[in-house]
Amino acid sequence: MNVLLKCVVRYVVSFELDFKGWRERNTVNTVPYTSSIPQLPRDTHPLGNFNSKKITVVGMGQVGLGCIASILNQDICGTLAMIDIAPAAKKLEGEAKDFQQGGGFHQTATILASSSYDVSEKSDLVIITAGVPQKPGESRLSLVERNAKIMGAIMPEVLRYSPKATIMIVSNPCDIMTALACKLAGPDFPQGKIFGTGTILDSSRLQCLIAQSMDLDPRNVHGYIIGEHGDSSVPVWSSVRIGALPLLAPGQPVDDTLKAIHKAVIDSAYDVINLKGYTNWAIGMSVAYLAKAVLNDNRTISPVSTCVRGLYGIEEDVFLAVPCSIGSQGVQRVAILPLTPEEEATLQKSAKGLWEVQKPIWEQLDSQN
Template structure:
């Protein structure tokens, strides 16, 4: 809304009264943001002709649940949403934010079927996890987060993999060549993994950081920036992965969604962790695959 990346923002929700309240609240602030039309309905027809659809619908995650615990709850929700989205916006890029993000992205792609080009439906993935890691590194060095470059790949969740070998500070590697990450790095990774659970425990939900992350992704799609972001896509064939599993890797993101995947160099240890992440997500995905 504040970036004016879209001329119209259409909100859809099953809760009509709450939806009306959100639309009114946003519209009443129109004097303080660029001119953007905000509309809402329980009918997906209002989204017709969209260039980008962001799917956030899903059951709320409890503090004791992992993202993977949500899979059966949210699978049915995605199966109902995707056909309606494609009916009214067949050419839209679709970004899945619903958790567990990677499995839900796989579900959305299977529901959509082979008529939707690869990469058109992708997940927000580890874009936020990577931001969290960069911010922790920046804080430890007392520098601007924008000066830290690096990625977390794999699952958006507990088995995510920080690619320490690729982290750069102003172009300089964080770790000397061949050096393995130490205790401080492991502690940062642990903080990235648990921070969303901490926020949910403290305030009941997460919204600001993930909202900013998805806004960044949306801007890249709507402006066709072809920026490289760690988002969730099918990684079959990458590094020997044999299943149609969806995980995050750096990808070129533009108007059509994921334009291409970037071949990222991983150390042997990082590659092993990536495969473990793939195995973990696939273990869940395969159990619901026949139900999609």
Template sequence: MIDAGTTLPTPEESRGGHGSRAGARTTKLAIVGAGAVGSTLAYAALMRGAARTVAMLDVNRAKVEAEVLDLQHGIQFMPMAKVEGSDDVAVCAGADVVVVTAGAKQKQGQTRLDLAEGTIGLMRTILPGLVEVAPDAVYVMVTNPVDIVTYAALKFSGLPPERLFGSGTVLDSSRLRFLVAQHCGVAVQNVHAYIAGEHGDSEIPLWSSATIGGVPLLEWPGIAGHPSLSEDAREEIAREVVQSAYRIIEGKGATNYAVGLAGTRIIEAVLGDEHRILPVSTLLDGDHGIEDVCLSLPTLVDRRGASERVLVPLSDAELAGLQSSAASLREVARRFGL
């Protein structure tokens, strides 16, 4: 007899796999980097029950062990999970998803592209070992400059593009939706809008395809006490999306809460095989006339990884902005010999 509320394994889980016990397959998330972003992402993933095992890897053994111990002490108040951590890459063995947050820390006044050289070198060092212990994982890069780092990581790892991608503009799109919702006086969940291109200064909002409650954003009439989105208001919102990370870093040294939640959303889409459309950074191969560069477009994310891009219609100005963003990223990649 099965008690009410018992969760039965899916057919895929019943077939077993790494981490299985008595034929039931469990999910494992590995997080590389136990800094502000990595530890917050681990916390968010645990609170949302995203994976049954969360493993953290960091070169600073004392730091990663302390973060793990702190998280373990809160397991009573979360969906049941196992938390482990080490400075040995073996802790990531058999992971279903590997999220890489390790990288140079962005300092006040630095752009994301300023961080490229040190972080690219780090990817060259750590990725071969990760792929060796977790050869079947989906890899998500959450370290800046994410588009350049994702492009480099694809070259260093040898993984197919659908199985290694960047967090891209998932966070930027969340910032955009929040600001639109705030201006228009609606719930953020009713706003559907994307930021595309670079996760950085050349990113572009896709106003032409944005909607509020099913109404095209450019036709939104406004509601009592909240005006419609004028061109000036849209330009101010777009500037705020770009500048908000710099403001947060100036005030508290790092962004961590929203990016931890955004990363967890991507993880859930993969582990839950959700077929969710998210603006992640993938290797383009001719989309909108752009190729051989990683940048963000709305993409179907499921158990396969970033499985298929969705070619949303673009205005002429948006297409020009996307191509300009791609050119900027390609120039930086070539600067680093990629």
């Protein structure tokens, strides 16, 4: 029996070593938000399953409420704190009571609500959705100046009450807001522990459109949209799989049908905003999916927004969505996705466009420090 056990142990250890080598070849360490900060190795945390954790959602607009509903319906945490600005206190109280009264239909969760950040104390995960909403016909990038001021007011309060929390940014423009949140948190905050929802919803929209055209379950379509969560996003057609089968043969060009699918993905949010005034349910479900990955330390690979300086020929301190391993500490590792020359060039163009918008606010923060 002891001999058999020793053999099994050696077998498991050998696989662990092999896969560690694969990880080192195919993924990279998280990148600090600016080049003036040294890149430090991340602590290795063992996988775990945490059943009772605390989540705070900042911003109780339609997106924030969509996140709350999805998190409660999936029984993700034991305590859920809702924060909104003081003028909305009466409505916030009503929303909290409404959720509390549904407690008989989901796992018992303590629901807190306040315009003060003290209810967020010792959160394991803070989700920031607060910001000026996107208007019909308005691009996400046009929101940057207004929402940057809001982020500047939120981050000190979040860090004051939950200095060890993982932070997920949903506010638009998501990539720039994530970059600013990291810079506001400062160099002592662990790299990768703040990340944005990135293109996880864009990728879901892509999967659904392809699946509908093939009469398949969307979960059988595997592929990513990367880059900006917005108009310059990049569909990685070269890596799309239907089950285990590649969508395109090696070297096969992207045809007009696939280009039309990508355009439909870009237009999806605008379509919903034009029809109902806002988006909330799909983004709420994607946030809950990522929240579960964080609180259960799942190491789920999803395209979220993180610093990509030094990757794919990008030199600026920009945050873009790329496939990342998500766990209790946020982004654990950044996967190196093979791109065609055309895909890489498009991603670089997306990064430059994003940097032009981000640069003035980035430099303004530098001058204040």
